[in-house]
Amino acid sequence: MDFTRASAGPKPNTVYLFGTCLIDLLYPQAGVSTVHLLEREGVNVIFPQAQTCCGQPAWNSGYRDEALAVARAQLKLFPRPIPIIAPSASCAGMIRVHYPTLFKGEPDEASTFDVADRVYELTEFLTDILKVDLTDLGEPTTVATHSSCTARREMNVADRIDLLLDQLQNVTRIEPDNAEECCGFGGTFAIKQPEISTAMVLEKAKAIENTGAQQLIGQDCGCLMNIGGALKKQDSQISHVHIAEFLWDRTHKATP
Amino acid sequence: MNDARNTILSRLKTASIDQTMPLARNISNSVNWSSNYKVQLFRTQLQSAQAEIYDATDHSWLMTLQHICQAKYLKNILLSPTTSWGEAIIENSTNLPSLKYYDDPVENWKQTLFEGIEAAFTSTYGGIADTGTLILWPDTQEPRMMSLVPPVHIAVIEKSKIYNSFAEALKAQHWNETELPANILLISGPSKSADIEQTLTYGVHGPKELVVIMV
Amino acid sequence: MTTKFRTQFAKALAQHEVRNNTESVVNKLRKHRLAAFPDQAEWISMRRHSTAIRANATSKLPQLLEQLETNLQRNGIQVHWADTTEQANQTVLNIMRFHDARFIIKGKSMVSEEMGLNDFLNTHGIECLESDLGELIIQLAAEKPSHMIVPALHKNRKQIARLFHSQFPSIPYTEDISALAQAARRFLRHHFATAPVGLTGVNFMIAETGTLCLVENEGNGRMCSTAPPVHIAVSGIEKVVECLDDVPPLLGILTRSATGQPITTYVNMISSPRKPNEKDGPTAVHLILLDNGRSRIYSDPELRDTLNCIRCGACMNHCPIYKHIGGHAYQTVIPGPIGTILEPQKNGLDSYGELTQASTLCGACQEVCPVSIPIPKIINRLRWEHIRKSSCSTPGAGSGRRKTEAIIWKIWAWNCIHPGAYNRITSVATSMRRLADRILAKISPWTAARAVPRLPDTTLHERLKALKIDNE
Numbered sequence: 001m002d003f004t005r006a007s008a009g010p011k012p013n014t015v016y017l018f019g020t021c022l023i024d025l026l027y028p029q030a031g032v033s034t035v036h037l038l039e040r041e042g043v044n045v046i047f048p049q050a051q052t053c054c055g056q057p058a059w060n061s062g063y064r065d066e067a068l069a070v071a072r073a074q075l076k077l078f079p080r081p082i083p084i085i086a087p088s089a090s091c092a093g094m095i096r097v098h099y100p101t102l103f104k105g106e107p108d109e110a111s112t113f114d115v116a117d118r119v120y121e122l123t124e125f126l127t128d129i130l131k132v133d134l135t136d137l138g139e140p141t142t143v144a145t146h147s148s149c150t151a152r153r154e155m156n157v158a159d160r161i162d163l164l165l166d167q168l169q170n171v172t173r174i175e176p177d178n179a180e181e182c183c184g185f186g187g188t189f190a191i192k193q194p195e196i197s198t199a200m201v202l203e204k205a206k207a208i209e210n211t212g213a214q215q216l217i218g219q220d221c222g223c224l225m226n227i228g229g230a231l232k233k234q235d236s237q238i239s240h241v242h243i244a245e246f247l248w249d250r251t252h253k254a255t256p
Numbered sequence: 257m258n259d260a261r262n263t264i265l266s267r268l269k270t271a272s273i274d275q276t277m278p279l280a281r282n283i284s285n286s287v288n289w290s291s292n293y294k295v296q297l298f299r300t301q302l303q304s305a306q307a308e309i310y311d312a313t314d315h316s317w318l319m320t321l322q323h324i325c326q327a328k329y330l331k332n333i334l335l336s337p338t339t340s341w342g343e344a345i346i347e348n349s350t351n352l353p354s355l356k357y358y359d360d361p362v363e364n365w366k367q368t369l370f371e372g373i374e375a376a377f378t379s380t381y382g383g384i385a386d387t388g389t390l391i392l393w394p395d396t397q398e399p400r401m402m403s404l405v406p407p408v409h410i411a412v413i414e415k416s417k418i419y420n421s422f423a424e425a426l427k428a429q430h431w432n433e434t435e436l437p438a439n440i441l442l443i444s445g446p447s448k449s450a451d452i453e454q455t456l457t458y459g460v461h462g463p464k465e466l467v468v469i470m471v
Numbered sequence: 472m473t474t475k476f477r478t479q480f481a482k483a484l485a486q487h488e489v490r491n492n493t494e495s496v497v498n499k500l501r502k503h504r505l506a507a508f509p510d511q512a513e514w515i516s517m518r519r520h521s522t523a524i525r526a527n528a529t530s531k532l533p534q535l536l537e538q539l540e541t542n543l544q545r546n547g548i549q550v551h552w553a554d555t556t557e558q559a560n561q562t563v564l565n566i567m568r569f570h571d572a573r574f575i576i577k578g579k580s581m582v583s584e585e586m587g588l589n590d591f592l593n594t595h596g597i598e599c600l601e602s603d604l605g606e607l608i609i610q611l612a613a614e615k616p617s618h619m620i621v622p623a624l625h626k627n628r629k630q631i632a633r634l635f636h637s638q639f640p641s642i643p644y645t646e647d648i649s650a651l652a653q654a655a656r657r658f659l660r661h662h663f664a665t666a667p668v669g670l671t672g673v674n675f676m677i678a679e680t681g682t683l684c685l686v687e688n689e690g691n692g693r694m695c696s697t698a699p700p701v702h703i704a705v706s707g708i709e710k711v712v713e714c715l716d717d718v719p720p721l722l723g724i725l726t727r728s729a730t731g732q733p734i735t736t737y738v739n740m741i742s743s744p745r746k747p748n749e750k751d752g753p754t755a756v757h758l759i760l761l762d763n764g765r766s767r768i769y770s771d772p773e774l775r776d777t778l779n780c781i782r783c784g785a786c787m788n789h790c791p792i793y794k795h796i797g798g799h800a801y802q803t804v805i806p807g808p809i810g811t812i813l814e815p816q817k818n819g820l821d822s823y824g825e826l827t828q829a830s831t832l833c834g835a836c837q838e839v840c841p842v843s844i845p846i847p848k849i850i851n852r853l854r855w856e857h858i859r860k861s862s863c864s865t866p867g868a869g870s871g872r873r874k875t876e877a878i879i880w881k882i883w884a885w886n887c888i889h890p891g892a893y894n895r896i897t898s899v900a901t902s903m904r905r906l907a908d909r910i911l912a913k914i915s916p917w918t919a920a921r922a923v924p925r926l927p928d929t930t931l932h933e934r935l936k937a938l939k940i941d942n943e
Contacts, residue, residue, distance in 0.1 A: 186831025229921030462690025
């Protein structure tokens with residue numbers, strides 16, 4: 001998909017955070033770290049407390065009325081003309097690519113174009129707009145990366161995670177074999193087709209295990225939960241962590 | 257079946273058609289290589305498809321043909337007696353295997369064609385450099401099965417008729433302004449298959465060997 | 472919920488030999504394709520051009536079909552239209568009977584697979600013989616193709632060696648691929664020479680000139696369309712292109728996408744039967760144009776893109792699901808991502824709707840599609856049609872709607888549009904996380920291969936509130 005932004009814009013003072021439901025419920029520290037990373041760059045963060053989910057699970061399952069209702073509830077929460085940051089390419093992609101289709105022919109269709117243009121995946125925003133300059137304070141370590149399919153093929157930002165990690169002096173980044181292949185999460189796919197999903201995640205987990213890395217880093221918690229869960233089930237020593245949390249942990253001075 | 261025709265077409269015609277995306281046909285990559293480069297590319301591409309290539313001149317190609325026939329121990333070769341190439345071969349047939357002519361409709365000698373002919377010699381209508389391809393326009397003189405049935409196909413091509421690309425050949429030879437032959441062939445190597453384990457093997461149904469003499 | 476397809480998928484996953492064979496070939500095909508498009512910018516421009524050619528042809532489909540028919544007839548090729556596969560089969564049978572023929576030799580054709588032609592002709596006492604090496608293997612094994620381009624990709628050389636040895640006892644057992652191919656050559660050669668009728672598929676039909684293009688490597692398509700006195704070509708109505716100039720770009724991207732070749736060994740362009748004074752070629756050439764649901768698909772502007780497919784197989788080669796389950800698990804004529812959107816539309820969502828679940832929507836298929844078919848978007852659309860309440864043009868719409876599932880989504884949506892309720896539930900879940908963990912651990916589809924994610928003690932909403940992050 002060829003998406004070019006109407007405006008890349010200068011560095012903004014204030015942004016919205018779209019925390020995503022998965023981070024809200026399972027990986028809140030990724031969301032907190034996102035706020036820290038943004039604030040350190042001098043960006044004020046607004047987190048509308050009424051936000052819930054972007055609607056993607058229903059959209060991908062064919063429940064368009066339900067997806068539309070949920071999406072519409074989010075749409076109203078981000079009225080100011082400032083960027084919306086999602087620490088997930090999957091949710092950012094939903095808003096950016098699918099909202100305009102979902103709202104096609106609806107009275108509020110036009111506002112989806114505006115919101116779609118303002119939404120950024122976190123690593124995309126850190127590199128392209130904030131142009132962050134990171135200083136690594138952590139111990140030497142080796143990490144494996146997993147870019148989500150939405151980061152790769154929907155948002156076209158798969159390389160941003162690499163650009164950020166490569167700024168960290170003590171981090172060795174390894175890309176697993178078959179990196180471009182889906183981990184088998186696919187939202188409700190993992191529940192509806194668990195046998196295929198399992199075959200896919202086991203292959204992915206093996207490729208990551210083969211890197212010999214200490215940690216698995218990704219920009220999407222769905223994939224991380226899936227691959228991380230498989231690694232853990234196999235008693236692997238590789239832990240998984242969201243890029244925001246990893247970056248913040250390694251680059252801020254702990255207050256004594 | 258006329259019913260089916262009308263049903264299908266009327267269903268298609270009731271569909272609403274959006275503005276289609278623009279199709280600019282003349283922007284296709286118009287490379288223009290030197291004749292030397294074209295010949296070289298043509299050769300490399302055909303060789304990588306396992307064809308044998310020989311360089312010859314207007315004078316030496318007959319000797320090249322003799323050499324090829326001897327090296328392959330060919331007992332016979334099928335050719336057209338009426339093309340200028342065929343006439344030249346007939347005049348200098350001393351060191352050549354037994355010459356066979358396709359002068360009867362195939363029905364009268366199909367069995368022999370399939371089982372008794374070892375090689376066929378044909379001319380070509382042109383060549384394509386970027387894919388390493390022979391263009392054949394079979395006709396009454398050189399019927400289409402000559403390049404299909406015998407295990408060895410020897411083709412002669414004039415270097416001057418090698419085009420950059422298929423797209424260019426179509427245009428340069430004005431295909432859309434002529435009555436097309438019953439069958440046009442683009443041939444880019446000997447017959448092959450990768451249907452077993454995606455491993456290439458040659459000579460499945462068509463010729464096992466493709467030999468190209470460039471003059 | 473265990474269903475027909477889930478059971479079939481699980482069975483396929485347990486077939487390790489098939490999985491290994493499929494994965495090994497698919498990996499080779501991926502590598503070959505990658506090497507065939509070394510320059511990203513060139514790929515983009517080739518793809519844009521091919522997409523425009525197909526979109527243009529599809530937008531003018533009825534007019535181009537009429538033009539094609541006129542030109543084919545002027546050239547002496549007989550054109551038959553078939554609304555259904557039954558009509559198409561009957562047409563083949565009529566032609567066979569007209570020529571008093573009891574044997575037909577076939578080149579590779581997915582449309583003839585779609586028609587179920589071999590079974591149909593067999594019941595009418597006509598013998599069919601497949602001559603594409605892969606198709607021959609499949610026919611000898613009494614199976615169906617598992618791939619559009621490489622029909623026997625699920626079999627390795629040892630399995631094929633055993634098969635050939637059992638079918639042709641006179642041929643010594645060999646695992647040598649070249650020797651196996653030569654055995655097929657010897658076996659088929661006599662049939663090419665004697666068959667009264669040959670049948671092939673078609674890759675492109677050129678409206679401007681009335682020409683049928685066949686693309687292949689082996690020569691079986693040439694044999695079937697040249698050696699027998701009668702040639703029957705079968706094609707879906709969507710295979711038409713406007714003019715000769717449209718062929719080189721499509722051909723170039725087709726062969727590169729399929730197997731990484733710049734061109735196939737043979738491109739066979741047929742414009743007429745044998746002409747006066749010609750010494751070979753069939754004296755009668757027939758084209759059967761098959762609809763079988765295509766004109767219905769055509770009626771919907773979004774679903775219509777399905778018909779732009781040029782059958783290169785790249786989508787299945789790059790599909791992680793195809794790689795794991797193989798082609799047979801789809802139980803369709805055309806497997807993989809394109810089959811996932813094509814087959815439910817053709818045959819009904821009631822019988823094939825669940826296939827739309829066989830996708831993570833990862834987008835690998837669309838990424839490699841030479842004519843940019845938005846496969847994930849169409850899968851999404853068909854998932855909607857599968858469960859929607861109102862009817863639409865796709866047969867079987869609404870057949871996948873399950874009350875419990877619909878209620879779950881309703882509750883989920885209500886919860887998500889009522890932030891108060893949403894926050895209370897997530898907050899309760901995290902504060903009672905020991906209990907929640909135990910409940911989660913019972914989601915067996917998930918926990919069979921994965922540990923359950925541990926719930927944190929507080930949600931992001933709570934943490935950011937505590938940090939006094941601006942809530943506008």
